[in-house]
Structure formats: structure tokens, C-alpha cells
Amino acid sequence: MSDHVEHAHGVRSEEDRIDTGKIIAVGVAALVVFFIGSYAAIAYLQDLRASREGPPIPPEIGQNKIGMVEQQLFELSVRGERDRTARRQRLASYGWVDRGAGVVHLPIDRAMDLVAQGIRPMPAPPVEPVPSQAPDLGPGPGGQP
Amino acid sequence: MTRRLALFLPLLALTACPRLDPMQRQQKYKAYQSSEYYANGLAMRHPPAGTVPYGPRLDPAVATGRGPDGRPVQLLPVAVDAKLLARGRQRFDVSCAVCHGVLGDGESQVAMNMSLRRPPSLHLYRDRPDGYIYQVITEGFGLMPSYAAELPVQDRWAIVAYVRALQLSQNASLDQVPPDAREQLQKEGR
Numbered sequence: 592m593s594d595h596v597e598h599a600h601g602v603r604s605e606e607d608r609i610d611t612g613k614i615i616a617v618g619v620a621a622l623v624v625f626f627i628g629s630y631a632a633i634a635y636l637q638d639l640r641a642s643r644e645g646p647p648i649p650p651e652i653g654q655n656k657i658g659m660v661e662q663q664l665f666e667l668s669v670r671g672e673r674d675r676t677a678r679r680q681r682l683a684s685y686g687w688v689d690r691g692a693g694v695v696h697l698p699i700d701r702a703m704d705l706v707a708q709g710i711r712p713m714p715a716p717p718v719e720p721v722p723s724q725a726p727d728l729g730p731g732p733g734g735q736p
Numbered sequence: 737m738t739r740r741l742a743l744f745l746p747l748l749a750l751t752a753c754p755r756l757d758p759m760q761r762q763q764k765y766k767a768y769q770s771s772e773y774y775a776n777g778l779a780m781r782h783p784p785a786g787t788v789p790y791g792p793r794l795d796p797a798v799a800t801g802r803g804p805d806g807r808p809v810q811l812l813p814v815a816v817d818a819k820l821l822a823r824g825r826q827r828f829d830v831s832c833a834v835c836h837g838v839l840g841d842g843e844s845q846v847a848m849n850m851s852l853r854r855p856p857s858l859h860l861y862r863d864r865p866d867g868y869i870y871q872v873i874t875e876g877f878g879l880m881p882s883y884a885a886e887l888p889v890q891d892r893w894a895i896v897a898y899v900r901a902l903q904l905s906q907n908a909s910l911d912q913v914p915p916d917a918r919e920q921l922q923k924e925g926r
Contacts, residue, residue, distance in 0.1 A: 659849070671845040674843075674845070675838060678837065678838045678839050678843070679838060681839065682838060682839060682905065685913060685917045685920070685921055686921070686924075687921065687924065688906065688907065693909060693910045694907055694908070694909065695908050695909070695910055695912075695913055695921060696905055696906045696907075696908065697904070697905045697908045697912065697913065698905065699825070699901060699902065699905045701905070701912075701914075702901040702902070702904040702905035702908065703818065703821040703822075703825070703898070703901045704818070705901075705904060705908075705912060706816060706821060706897060706900050706901040706904060707816055707817055707818050707821060709816075710904065710912070711900065711904070712862045712900055712903035712904040712907055712908075713862065713904075713907050713908075713909065714862055714863050715859065715860055715861070715862040715863050
């Protein structure tokens with residue numbers, strides 16, 4: 592069998608012959624190089640990570656609320672219920688508000704009885720007046736007020 | 737084909753009719769419209785002479801919280817009893833405690849999330865007249881809207897009475913404590 596093919600137009604060309612074994616060998620070699628390179632890169636990055644300290648853990652981690660965002664599931668968030676229960680307990684008990692001044696808190700039922708008898712709450716402490724005008728800083732430059 | 741088209745075209749023309757219901761647009765007068773049938777040119781009529789209100793007429797002080805001089809009334813113009821206070825407590829917990837807190841001290845979950853202007857503590861308003869608190873409920877104040885639509889007049893006064901009870905409960909003097917509880921308080925620490 593001849594290596595050359597006779598074409599109709601008379602030009603003789605070399606027959607296309609592909610060596611399959613060489614192609615497979617090149618592919619296998621490329622895979623081997625790829626895996627060796629990948630293993631080397633992984634080993635290098637692991638060594639690099641082990642030699643460095645990790646980033647600091649933010650102090651906000653673990654808190655119930657970060658900024659305005661609640662971090663717990665609503666079903667598990669019981670803070671509002673807990674606060675409300677504590678205030679209900681205060682509303683139903685006797686206790687000191689200011690022992691030095693003799694001010695106490697009463698159960699609301701007792702207070703309602705007293706109000707029904709015509710007793711009014713004590714007046715509120717005087718609140719410092721808010722200045723309605725800017726403070727007088729003296730005459731301005733050039734003697735202008 | 738021609739017969740089908742003859743049936744289809746009238747149906748198509750019906751879709752162009754704007755109103756098939758003759759009751760949809762009726763001749764009537766609305767408030768403040770003019771009318772040529774009356775001498776003053778207005779369609780609105782005064783009630784006939786001698787007309788009386790269907791329900792009892794409210795005292796202006798009860799309805800507005802203001803006295804004849806236009807200032808807030810100092811004391812509640814309704815009788816304060818246990819029933820009124822119980823009603824005020826129930827309505828306060830529904831309508832007011834959400835923002836002002838169950839103690840009325842302005843501490844609540846809603847208040848915690850109002851970063852710009854929080855609802856105030858009601859205990860700072862112990863000096864204000866009862867009519868002032870009633871007016872705030874009726875007309876609103878600052879970010880607080882009017883609750884006139886949600887709370888009838890009697891409920892608003894009931895809440896005012898309960899607010900007074902709340903103020904008293906958190907700022908009471910020792911002589912308002914029964915003797916047995918007073919002894920217990922004296923034994924307690926600060």
C-alpha cells in the first residue's frame with residue numbers, strides 16, 4: 592500500500608496520519624502536571640495560612656442586636672416579653688423609688704383605689720427651663736450686636 | 737359567515753356602552769354644592785326648627801377638654817370610679833402601652849426603635865391639667881397621632897384617669913402605703 596494518495600486533480604499529498612498514542616501521552620502528561628501544580632499550590636497556601644494569625648473576631652459576634660438588626664430569630668427573641676413581664680411585676684408590687692426622699696412605687700390596684708378616692712399624684716420635680724434664645728456672646732466684631 | 741358576523745358586531749358594539757346600569761349615575765346633591773331651588777343658592781339645608789339631637793348632648797368640657805376660658809380643664813369632668821379606671825387600664829394597655837410602656841415611663845420595644853424622638857415618660861406630666869392629657873389623646877402631639885377615631889370620649893377620659901393612677905403608683909409617698917407593706921419596705925434595702 593502506497594503512502595501517497597492519488598487525487599483526481601493529480602496532485603499528490605501526504606496522507607493524514609495521527610498517532611493516537613502520542614496524543615494520549617500528552618494528555619496524561621498535562622493532567623499529571625496539573626495535579627502536581629494544584630497539590631503544590633494547596634500545600635503552599637496551607638503553610639501560608641498556618642504561619643499567619645487569623646483575623647480578630649469582632650466583639651459584636653454573639654450579641655442579640657448588631658446596630659439596628661436583630662440577630663436572633665423572632666421566635667427565639669424573648670427580650671420584649673421578658674422586659675414586659677418585669678414591668679408588670681413592678682406594676683404589681685411595692686418598692687422604693689428614692690428611699691432618701693421617701694418615694695415609693697405602689698401596686699397599680701392600690702393606686703387606682705387611691706385615685707378613685709380623689710387622691711392626685713405628687714407634683715413632678717421642676718424641670719430646668721430650655722433657653723429659647725441663643726446665649727448672649729457679647730458684641731460682634733466691629734462693635735456690631 | 738355573514739350571519740355570524742351579523743351576530744358578532746352587535747355584541748362588539750355593546751362593549752362600547754359606558755354604563756348599562758341606570759342606577760350607577762344618579763342625580764343628587766353633594767355637600768356644599770349649589771342649588772337653584774333654594775333662595776340662598778345652597779343645596780345643604782338647616783335642620784327644621786325644634787330638631788333635637790338623637791343622643792345626649794355632651795358637655796363642651798367633656799367633649800373638648802377645655803373650659804369656658806379655652807384652657808384645659810384642671811380636673812376630669814367625669815366621675816372617677818373603679819369602673820372608669822378599670823376601663824382606662826384596659827384601653828391604655830391596648831392603645832398607649834405599645835409606645836409609652838406598661839409603666840408609662842416611655843420604655844417599650846417601640847420606643848427603643850424610635851431613635852430620633854422617643855415617646856416621653858408620662859410621669860413628667862404630673863403637673864399638667866387633666867384636660868391637657870385628654871387633648872393630646874384627642875388631637876395628637878408631635879409624632880403621636882390623634883386617637884379620636886379609635887377611642888370614644890368616655891374611653892379617653894378613662895385613660896386620663898388611669899394615667900393619673902400610673903403616675904401615683906410610681907411616685908407615691910410612704911404614708912400612702914398600708915402599714916403591713918410599709919413595715920416590709922422599711923426592712924428592705926434601697
